[in-house]
Amino acid sequence: xxxxxxxxxxxxxxxxxxxxxxxxxxxxxxxxxxxxxxxxxxxxxxxxxxxxxxxxxxxxxxxxxxxxxxxxxxxxxxxxxxxxxxxxxxxxxxxxxxxxxxxxxxxxxxxxxxxxxxxxxxxxxxxxxxxxxxxxxxxxxxxxxxxxxxxxxxxxxxxxxxxxxxxxxxxxxxxxxxxxxxxxxxxxxxxxxxxxxxxxxxxxxxxxxxxxxxxxxxxxxxxx
Amino acid sequence: xxxxxxxxxxxxxxxxxxxxxxxxxxxxxxxxxxxxxxxxxxxxxxxxxxxxxxxxxxxxxxxxxxxxxxxxxxxxxxxxxxxxxxxxxxxxxxxxxxxxxxxxxxxxxxxxxxxxxxxxxxxxxxxxxxxxxxxxxxxxxxxxxxxxxxxxxxxxxxxxxxxxxxx
Numbered sequence: 284x285x286x287x288x289x290x291x292x293x294x295x296x297x298x299x300x301x302x303x304x305x306x307x308x309x310x311x312x313x314x315x316x317x318x319x320x321x322x323x324x325x326x327x328x329x330x331x332x333x334x335x336x337x338x339x340x341x342x343x344x345x346x347x348x349x350x351x352x353x354x355x356x357x358x359x360x361x362x363x364x365x366x367x368x369x370x371x372x373x374x375x376x377x378x379x380x381x382x383x384x385x386x387x388x389x390x391x392x393x394x395x396x397x398x399x400x401x402x403x404x405x406x407x408x409x410x411x412x413x414x415x416x417x418x419x420x421x422x423x424x425x426x427x428x429x430x431x432x433x434x435x436x437x438x439x440x441x442x443x444x445x446x447x448x449x450x451x452x453x454x455x456x457x458x459x460x461x462x463x464x465x466x467x468x469x470x471x472x473x474x475x476x477x478x479x480x481x482x483x484x485x486x487x488x489x490x491x492x493x494x495x496x497x498x499x500x501x502x503x504x505x506x507x
Numbered sequence: 508x509x510x511x512x513x514x515x516x517x518x519x520x521x522x523x524x525x526x527x528x529x530x531x532x533x534x535x536x537x538x539x540x541x542x543x544x545x546x547x548x549x550x551x552x553x554x555x556x557x558x559x560x561x562x563x564x565x566x567x568x569x570x571x572x573x574x575x576x577x578x579x580x581x582x583x584x585x586x587x588x589x590x591x592x593x594x595x596x597x598x599x600x601x602x603x604x605x606x607x608x609x610x611x612x613x614x615x616x617x618x619x620x621x622x623x624x625x626x627x628x629x630x631x632x633x634x635x636x637x638x639x640x641x642x643x644x645x646x647x648x649x650x651x652x653x654x655x656x657x658x659x660x661x662x663x664x665x666x667x668x669x670x671x672x673x674x
Binding site for chain 2: 288289291302305307308309310311312314315316317318319321322323325326328335338339350351352353356359360363368369373374377378380381382388390391392393394396397400401403404405406407412438440452454455457476
């Protein structure tokens with residue numbers, strides 16, 4: 284979707300601020316959001332593509348005014364409600380109850396769940412390359428990206444649509460996020476690193492000698 | 508979120524986060540020790556020091572460097588790094604006197620957790636690096652503080668911006 288998350292090339296956000304000795308987390312609730320999201324995806328309550336699209340579906344003004352873990356929490360809440368894991372009314376009631384009585388949140392350990400989830404996190408996800416379909420393009424092939432504006436999730440940024448590039452490298456065959464984010468299965472496709480000349484994307488504004496490499500799925504590409 | 512429609516800032520989400528956490532714990536989908544252990548992993552065990560070890564090893568061991576460039580995931584696994592967030596597929600690229608790489612995500616902040624840890628995110632929203640990184644990489648070099656330009660640079664570097672593979 285053509286949302287505010289697709290920030291490549293956008294201007295007007297001011298200078299990049301670098302925080303010296305930046306901590307991993309800035310607040311306790313951020314840690315809890317991280318743990319909830321990792322636990323939810325590890326238990327396959329939703330997948331990473333649904334999660335990314337959950338962030339994209341935030342209201343544009345909210346997205347721009349909120350930080351990283353607020354984005355995460357917005358998607359976690361949206362998806363857990365949509366999947367029926369929790370009910371919105373349940374969450375509203377519990378939030379109000381905790382506001383009235385902050386101590387009403389007892390600690391509860393579950394060593395079996397903990398062992399299972401930690402093992403899965405250390406082992407990683409199962410995103411291995413598939414055997415098929417065979418790649419249509421080879422390194423060096425010239426390609427043209429589709430000028431497409433899907434309403435749902437895609438990994439083809441707006442600034443790289445309808446542009447000429449060349450296949451740099453074939454990564455393997457991976458789940459198509461455009462399908463997987465919308466409950467249409469994994470539909471694995473060949474994934475490539477595609478090389479674009481800076482001027483092809485940014486015209487006269489391009490920095491000299493700049494190249495941009497994007498990881499793009501095969502259905503985003505046509506032969507050129 | 509929160510159902511508020513006035514002009515006040517978004518309420519601090521801490522309370523609602525705790526509410527959701529407590530519901531997930533009641534449903535057996537989360538537990539307090541899971542939260543503690545996951546946080547400990549990303550605060551203590553997984554971070555940019557892992558990537559620094561990989562790079563340092565490549566500096567002194569040319570055979571390892573070749574393996575790293577050929578199959579990044581397998582090479583970091585040799586040093587015990589991997590797992591959730593990009594440990595299955597990782598492409599390593601090399602800075603040279605004429606090529607400087609800047610890896611930037613323009614869509615979602617995906618990040619190679621096993622070698623760099625969780626992404627650096629300030630407490631306030633900052634979008635500049637995502638906007639400028641692809642169009643003007645020279646002005647966004649802080650994104651890769653661990654990858655300074657190679658010493659003895661004489662030619663004008665070719666800058667390569669790319670998105671990370673984090674399947």
